[in-house]
Amino acid sequence: MTARTRLLDREVAQALSALSAAAKKGLGDPVLAELVMIRASQLNHCAFCLDMHLASARENGEAEQRLDLLAAWEEAGDLFDGRERAALALTEAVTELTGGFVPDAVYEEAAAHFDDGRLAHLIGLITVINSWNRLMVGRRIPPGGWTP
Template sequence: MTVRTQLLDREVARAMSALSTAAKRGLGDPALAELVVIRASQLNHCAFCLDMHLAIARKHGVGESQLDLLAAWEEAEDVFSERERAALALTEAVTVLTDGFVPDEVYEKAAEHFDESQLAHLIGLIVAINNWNRVMVTRRIPPGGYTP
């Protein structure tokens, strides 16, 4: 496997970073934001982003049981709140898009737990991490390079 060193043009990287920062800030829940980006990164097999966001999640107080069971969140009903479960379902639907769209019931469930602004920021965060995952996987950036 060849690591491709140049990540992105600075202007593109700044724009992607700005989207990530704005989406997280607007969501207003750093722990939930990290659960969302970790789940998308699991689905996208992005080791660099997993390594980085697991460290950030721990810093924001996300418990080990949630981190351990995140890949099986649907079966771990007692570990995740309804709000977290709605965000994770939306994360999976947006990340995978197997049917070419996000199912109405997934979107509506998320809309029950997030106001309009929060929902827009949540979707922005999901889009942002999917962009970052694709860059890091395409460039084959290995885990371990993140320093807080």
């Protein structure tokens, strides 16, 4: 049993875990998946998920400098490539939805970097990390309870 299933209803945790696994698999890039989950978790102030996904990104070989500058990815020059920048912009747009929709330019840029299937998986991943964030923040789950 993982920390998540102890903190949440087992059926809810299993359903979100299955969606997360499917989205990550379909995206096909574990490092990009971690960057997306970290960025959404930063925006949602989810310390539990940040702790978990930062550790996972490091385990997948992500550079400390990129993790340090992820919150300022737009100003980080060429530290993030076009595909990553498109995914991060889409992550922010889907996470915040301040205008009630994802701006066309953000969606079109993501669609230029991801085929239809991978784009669907990317949006699925953004959706599921936002769900995890809201559950953990809503339950007031502190960092440190996650173990691989």
